[in-house]
Amino acid sequence: MQPPLPGETTAILPDLHWVRMPLPLPPHHVNCWLLRDGDGWLLIDTSARVEGTLAWWDSIFENVLEGRPVTRMLATHFHYDHVGLAGYMCERWQAPLLMSRTEYFLSRLLLAEDPESLREQQLELGRKAGAPESYLRYLENRSALYRTEVTPLPPSFQRLRAGDSLRIGGREWRVRIGQGHAPEMVCLYCAELGVLIGADQILPRISPYIGVMSWEMEGDPLSDFLASNHGFLDLPEDTLVLPSHGDPFTGLHTRIAWLEDHHAERLATLSAALDTPLTAYDASRVLFPRVMENSQISFVLGEGMAHLHRLMATGEVVREEGADGLPRYRRAG
Template sequence: MARLHEGEPVFVPGSGGITHPLERVPDYGELVEIAPNVFWSRIPMPGKLDHINIWLLRDDDGVSVIDTGMYTAEAESAWTSLIRQIPGHSVIDRVFVTHMHPDHVGMAGWLADLQPAQFWMTRMEYMTCRILEAQSHDDKVPEDFTSFHRSAGWPAAAIRSYSGHYGNFGKRVFPLPRAYHRLEHGQSHEIGGHNWRVVVGSGHSPEHACFYCEELKLLISGDQVLPRISSNVSVTPMEPLANPMADWLASLRWLKEEIPNDVLVLPAHQECFVGLHERIDALIAEQERSFAVLRKSLRESSKRVVDLFGLLFSRPIAEDDPLIFSLATGEAQACLNYLWETSEVTCSVDSQGVCWYRAA
């Protein structure tokens, strides 16, 4: 176990004026103390974003864990190493999960099985996760889901590829405990002699929990605010007319009002940072720029969801990568649904069931 010392603040270009005051990050399976009784580690995960940050809060009677990693053999190995390093060989007595995405909840059931612990999650995140787990065992892709992708302009090959990956959610999440304890906005938890307040937002996921400790000036932000990338905000086939972008922007503005700027933000990915308000302002400004680009393009001609990828994303979106293609589709649709609700776009459906959007 190591202690993470503070270094000189490092300015991060393009990140809204935030700084990274900590001099290094932990390796996979390494336990690092960043504040009294607050430990940081990383769990490996597949893909370009190859890690998730997880947090262990030590108490007199045990250790509380916040987020867990995706259910993989590599994550299991990292957790086995971490458990051996827990100070005083304390047991894990509480598992908190910020939200239901597999890289956050995937190992929660495994940990609760290994060391029987209370399992905490917001109600919407827990219920949505259970639904997605159940759907992953369907015999085939629901026709509503196929229609959703067809309406976005997916080619037949992408739809076939998605069919082969439809059940992947269940493979990435160890079965959840059948009972849970409900996290709610404003709820407080006494851990390690400090009070941690639950702060709930939405947009990236239905009822995302962050954890704020005023005394230590720490905010565990999950995926609600990240230092160098934007949280994916997606419409899914399960709720095709949702407006998660409006929810996310409202949550960011509310978070800026609720949490001081001088907290050390402990995000789910990348590095810890200071400058919460600057980062929120940068995220909102970036999204507003995307809306402006879309408005201009949709004034020029009608477009499908897939036609917007080049405008919204800085890298090519390949249809042979079902996960990335789905995320890009969901986020582009989220932007369109936002503009639809503000009556800025219209939609027409052609004979093939494909939606074409144009500025109103």
């Protein structure tokens, strides 16, 4: 099955259309979904407010919707490439917004918070991690991206919770919640169709970004991610998974096992390097030695810290303050 071009769709099923929107940053695209819903359509995710996206959506609305409106807007999680135009779509179509509570309020918080406060949080994480001065200067001068790429959300929303049932096009879809990549990411499963709209939880070719965030510096998102993935093992192996990045695939259990093995390998690599105490930044470099661009160091650091915190949670690694006041991590025992 070929991915759709921008401004076009590919029919996965007669009432389920695949949309792919380009992004300026890796992974350079996001998949969105249109589900026929009675006299209208349910739209799942939107891409970001970036050049070209609105024109591509206009083309889809003109050529695919068959004169029917978008009657519900569902955003799987707070990341800019998923929720970026959700507020715009709600206003344009006078459609309600469906999200989990955590993702809705986190997006509202990021839109409302002073960018200087967010920048200071990121600087604090970088300083505690022992990041180089060049990266800290980069953070000091970086513009706030979230507000520029996400349109304001409506002042109210319809909450989605794990286990909720949604009737879409006469079929039952059950809400599944993914964690780790985002705190309460919405996925949808239809047993009748054997289809899982998996958002960023289980991707076909890469692991989703699992990183410690500046507003929860003691978080353990990797443990959340691994436990959350196990919650999808009750679905059939031949479930058709519709991911937010990459192409639709089957082999759900096989993919979950690969993701677990991938992170187990990284954890073992990191643990083996901690006979000598390392700062979070230096430990993260063990996993990502070749990434040098300042624009990518926040991802390197976040993912490295997620693996460190997982090792702390399992008792394999301890954290101690060094003579310079910076926390350092070493293997226990």
